[in-house]
Amino acid sequence: MEPKQTTPVSQLGEFGLIEHLTKNFQHVNASTLKGIGDDAAVLDSEGKKTVVSTDLLIEGIHFDLMYTPLKHLGYKSVVVNLSDIYSMNAEPKQITVSIAISSRFTVEALDELYAGIELACKNYKVDLVGGDTTSSLSGLIISVTAIGVANAEDLVYRNGAKEGDLVCVTGDLGAAYLGLQILEREKRIYLEHPEVQPELENSDYLIGKQLKPEARKEVLKFFKDMNLKPTSMMDLSDGLSSDILHICKQSGVGCELFEAQIPVSEDAYHMALKFNLDPITCALNGGEDYELLFTIEPEDETKIADEDTFSIIGIITKKETGCVLVTRSNNRHVLKAQGWNHFE
């Protein structure tokens, strides 16, 4: 076997590195007038509104390179930003990606990262148009900004939910959190007993949701085809409990979520029990599912009723009744933001 090639980043220098990493990226959007290589990128909103979202991802805080392949990390870094654009009911068109790396990263490692970024660009038809590449004193830092467009009348904010609206989610919840639990468990076992083989069987779905989530691009097309405009929408990144509270706060309403209607996959359900966790707690507080949380007017219920993708999980109420979870046994619990707090 040939020894794996390792090229120190210093061999290319900053501009050489940028050229090397981005040379395969092709622009696919007519709105991308100028990409990498000048002081700034130039975009044409073509008469539409421009939508901008940004995320900062830090090694050791947002990802662990011990179990995160760099290609997956590149893919996920892009997708989580695109998810924010979709959740405005807008179409992502361009991204900028800035990275800071410590000296332990080789050009080949960055190639892996950018292969994931490239794949995400291809799958979601967005153009990489800029960024910054620099060094860090400790680990990998990734900053992604996504830019999209929408007709003004199509934009969906967090503040439009009204009493009587139905609360809906796409897909199922809690899987990404349980995927993370598996990876963390295997890491602990590996650190204590490096000779033990990892036990990842039957957890492809859960680990996949954690390491390589997808954004709900196709749902926007469905909304358009069905002439359905949600009254409010956001993506589930911090966890259902925390995120529905944002919608309720900004809309000045309350809500009732019904435990029995919250979608949890069979895989997630069984894995939760294996970890002695309550599956619904994982679905409520897990985070990182990148599913869409949205509200619709009750008369639009028939438009989504036949689609497996959607679950109606609750109803918007008056502000005064607060935000509650109604359990299977008809108990009422006040919903709390128990999502991930970076600062605790």
Added chain:
Amino acid sequence: MEPKQTTPVSQLGEFGLIEHLTKNFQHVNASTLKGIGDDAAVLDSEGKKTVVSTDLLIEGIHFDLMYTPLKHLGYKSVVVNLSDIYSMNAEPKQITVSIAISSRFTVEALDELYAGIELACKNYKVDLVGGDTTSSLSGLIISVTAIGVANAEDLVYRNGAKEGDLVCVTGDLGAAYLGLQILEREKRIYLEHPEVQPELENSDYLIGKQLKPEARKEVLKFFKDMNLKPTSMMDLSDGLSSDILHICKQSGVGCELFEAQIPVSEDAYHMALKFNLDPITCALNGGEDYELLFTIEPEDETKIADEDTFSIIGIITKKETGCVLVTRSNNRHVLKAQGWNHFE
């Protein structure tokens, strides 16, 4: 004296912190339809082209908090991005700011940083419309994205310089680099002899250029008023040598720069000699001046001739003659990119 208040960031949590830091920011641009608080910001390009630039700043690489006041750092982080937008001959309108902080940063420290960001927003009339706030394992990380607009016909790229064009710069060069040398010297002295008072007298201008640079907003207005469109333009961040090579490479041309015409302030000149440095080398390779480097057609020379702001420092030549510096003694030196390489 009252003890200075210190509030741990964990007391506010992520969303509380964002609200706290951004509550004083007012939007001044009609094109800012929606700012902080949703999944993404919404902007209206009003029929113009959108221009986007982004920078990632890392503690220990791009700034040293030992001699950089946080307010200055916030100001500079914004200004260096706006400078990229101006150098496209575009007008900045919005910024996003993401930060990652280690546990040693208090809310009060971040208030200082955001006071600087706010001042830059005010001085340059841009709106803060989004960002991300998270924790880091080591030090402060700042990622800024600036968004601007321009009429398509006004945009100036790096690739438009033609043989015979005049090479021009604004202001003077090398000052920011010498400001940095003073700060680094005083840091070394302080670390060895904490009792010695810093010797910063007569270096306000140099230190100011390093710690609190300004972007050349007024030059764009001048270009417009004079009906002058540069054939190429960029801002001087890496150093004149490195930056003129970008213009020549992208334009497919060569250049002659004349040592005698490169503007160096009296302060910078004397400080360079004090450090046993060649003033012209500081001007060529120093970087971080954030002055504009641009080329104009020779018939436009009269439009800038009466303005102290501008210096004509060279001429664009055929590609084949390369990029050279013509010294006072008429020697020719090939220009090399000796700007700052983060990866060396």
